[in-house]
Amino acid sequence: MIQRNPANPIIKPEDTRPSHNRYRVRGTFNPGAVKFGDETILLLRVSEDCLPREGYVAVPYYRFEAGKGFAEILEVKMDDPDVQLKDTRGVVHKGKDYLSTISHIRLARSRDGIHFTVDDKPFIYPCNESECFGVEDARVTKIDDLYYINYTVVSGDGFATALATTQDFINIEQKGIIFAPQNKDVSIFPEKVNGKYCALHRPNNEGFGLPSIWYSESPDLIHWGNHKCILRPRNMIWEEMKIGGGAAPIKTSEGWLEIYHGKGRDQMYSLFPVLLDLEDPSVVLKRAKEPILFPIESYETEGFFPNVVFSNGIIHEDNGRILIYYGACDETVCLAETSIDMLLSIL
């Protein structure tokens, strides 16, 4: 049904240079994926912390100047009265929050889709206060000849989703926040449906249920409306906590195919396919009863954040082959292969 690549994990933190000489790369994971010319490009999420030093607390942060972000280190003595250690995730210094690990987006390139070289320089780096705790989980959608990249921006306001575009994966144009907080896991459809751009998104709706997958439409990819809740977590251990969308939906003869993730019991992540109507993607046609991928291998069950498989990057080839790039344990990139026919048959 689905084959993990024997070379897994195909990208590890040690393959990647930190963005500051005193930073340390803790994770290279959750990649967006796209075919560009004869290359496969992954948009890696690179998480970094600071090299430890005895008796000191050191945390990374970004300083913003003239619309650009610069990597900095806050280093203070452990017994400094201005410091309060929160837990392993961060510290408060002079009343301001700092996280111990923050992320940016980096490109990795390959000709065979398996062996990747990670760029030394960041591709999308936090550039303003709304991104002060980092940028995460990029997803790429090619519409006409432009590549739309949406990614999660994290700040004191929580997490929101921003949009950027590129033609060449060198220059990038920021389009700002398209889904206000709390909102992430945005998957933009690769073409208009009934004259409108469409997207799946995941607000943190807590009203009378659990965080669910929503559908939304836009005339211009910037302004969004007609929000509808289309997929809710089911009463099963795989989806006990929440669900969220993955990579851009794939158009098939039977409908839009999307692979989403569920967060279930003991914070375990797993992947499920779902089929949406071609004419009206807010209509769910079929939804798998069992996950197609869940943590089994040691690189999926042991790591920075154990028991996580998370995909936001899929490449589908004309012959129906589907390559699922996924993050394992918030630490490495792995690859699994299946096909459109296979996924349709189990739905």
Next chain:
Amino acid sequence: MSGKFRHDIVHRWEGNPVIALDDLTFTTNNIYSAAAVKKNGEYILLVTMEDLEGKTSIHLAKSEDGYHFDVEETSFMTSSTDDSFRAFETMGVREARITFMEERYYIVYLGVGHHGFVLCLAVTDDFRTVKRLGVISEPETKAGALFASKINGKYARLERPKAGDRIWMSYSNDLLTWGESDVVISPRSGFWDSDLIGCAFTPIEIEEGWLLGYYGIKNTSSGPITRLGAAILDRENPCKVIARSNIPIISPRKDYERIGDMTNVVMSSGAILEEDILKIYYAAADNCLCLGTTKLADIVKTCIESTKEF
């Protein structure tokens, strides 16, 4: 010494409350905030009421003088039966804010349903029939208000996503799809508005920019205290705060503001500017609707000069 000094910028009407449960010709459980507008000399309020089942709906109230209102028993807006809106309004509609724009009255209101709170948009010309236009926000968004004119060629609104408990704004070309979201103002640690803020009445265009009335909450061990404050936003870019009052313009003090289903609440979603006097209609303790007045100049002065106050 007593009575010599005004501790609140806003002066309470001596006849408060304007609408109390006992004034109604019908039975309901509670009165919340109201949108307010003056149309052909007539004062119109859209008052949120909670019925005995716990569902909310919006009722129309009219007055000749702005002080004495007749409230219609039949609701002006209640949970929709239309397929596009039903799931979003199962527990009711509430907290309307009116914006008069392009010769029509737009109403941003809160839908309460399966997904929590969402902002919805409706429009009316005559306050007899109302047309719903769409659900215009992601879930868990409250306190929405449309600006009365386009800003840089786009419609603009204020909103409060649950995350962060602060005021954001978004832009739109069509009133239905919204984006370009950014933060306007945030709670201030240590202040009366330290824990949560949201837009109160619809922003009013004044000489200095946009007058923003907002509600601010400070949590105490016996529950939150909700007060009203003010700020002035830049006309071209409302995310730029020109001035913000360090002190509230009104705080709960009277019994009708302190005692009710929610204690210690003054909260507004409607105000009317008449010449230089601002009439602020505010809900008190989730129990009745009151009126406070102030000179516009006093609020503007407070925004600009209150840094000297303690």
Next chain:
Amino acid sequence: MARKRERDLLHRWEGNPILTVEDIPFRCNTVFNGSPIKINGEYLILLRVEGQQGYSFFALARGEDGYYFDVDPEPVMMPEKQGFFAKYETRGLEDPRITFLDGKYYILYTAASDYGSRIAIAKTDDFKSYERVSFISEPGNKDCVLFPEKINGKFARLDRPLGSSDVGSIWVSYSEDLIHWGYHEPVIEPRPGYWDAHRIGASVPPIKTDKGWLEIYHGFKMTSCGPIYRMGTVLMDLQNPAKVIARSGEAILSPREKYERVGDVNNVVFACGAIVEPDDHVKIYYGGADTSLCVATVYLDKLIEETFS
């Protein structure tokens, strides 16, 4: 027919509250917890006033009879804006307690900031100029009262360090110089099931009696609508205050009147000081619902009697 025992041991003054925001000659939000002192027949109360911005500071009220007061036109102590103290006073000054000791008036107060609450000490000779002395605790401590005389040659105080799960008890500690404190020992703890089940703290600076040090303290019990603050008493050994001689079972004052029940924080009576008149009549000044200042009276022997019951 014998008069039925009243629910509260303390007698509320009929003219309560003695001060509200209407009595303050400058713009502010509320006036509440205040600490009294009697100097040459004049009654002074150092008041906690909460400004409109939301932080507190101190003002001074003056009266001739202990019931009717006028408030000075300007605040007397504001949070420091610069210097050593400023950093820990950004959220204001709270709950002053005055103790007269060795010819000086010491003011113990809570300094509030983003770091939390810590205890500070200031002094004055004349209630015209005030001098900050030092911070005398780390964050997480408040409700500090200074004993009015040395015990075994050392200054002594009660305070309320916050323990685990927000439970707080009253502790005693000692100092040679009022700045450095040590020999901390707990005095009394909250009592599960009682009115003071959740947290307690010192309120009135200890009063010396022939039965021991009398402390009027506050305690609260948590309800779904928030805490209910009440007052109780404890008698401590004159030589060793960590040794408890007696503790009142019942509260001596509970919120009942509207000015105690309805305000910015509902259901609070909270004392910061008392005056013992020459005839042993005690005037206890307390904040009602964080929105008014009130006074209640009782004879000293009744208080002691109640502590033993």
